[in-house]
Amino acid sequence: MGTRFVDRERELAVLEEVYASGRSELVVVYGRRRLGKTFLIRRFLRGRRGLYLVVNYAERELALRDLSRQLSVATGLEASFQWLRDLLRFAARLLGERPVIVIDGFQRLAGI
Known part of the structure; x- marks a missing residue:
């Protein structure tokens, strides 16, 4: 049985709207652990030229x-x-037009 997409339609619609704007934008997705943020983002990335990176270190x-x-x-x-x-910049050039670059754990990069 696969994971169900529950109660995230509004958030997905917001991501779709931002993407459709045609502008470069930063979107912050936040919330408590285990609420489906990663699932939401991965769902949004389907069929798009995107890259999902995870910041595993603060150093x-x-x-x-x-x-x-x-x-x-x-x-x-x-x-x-x-x-x-x-x-x-490299990732954006590589992905081409309208890339989506996701950085999970972006807050760990505060000191970089």
């Missing part, structure tokens, strides 16, 4: 090394970045 060097590794695994291309902005 800059470790975080960027791990994010670079995740990008390499997702794309099949070797990638290594010392700055978050370079990683994001």
Whole structure:
């Protein structure tokens, strides 16, 4: 039995509306643990050119090394970045027009 998509239609509609705006936008999805945020975002990403990255470390060097590794695994291309902005620019160029880049755990990057 698969996971059901319950009570997230409004949030999904907001993401669809922001995406349809045609502008580059930052959307913050937050809430308590285990409420379906990741499921919502993965559902939104279906059929889109997107990238889902998870920040596993708060320390800059470790975080960027791990994010670079995740990008390499997702794309099949070797990638290594010392700055978050370079990683994001590379990913956006690679994904092409209207990319969606998700950074789960973005708050851990506050010091980077």
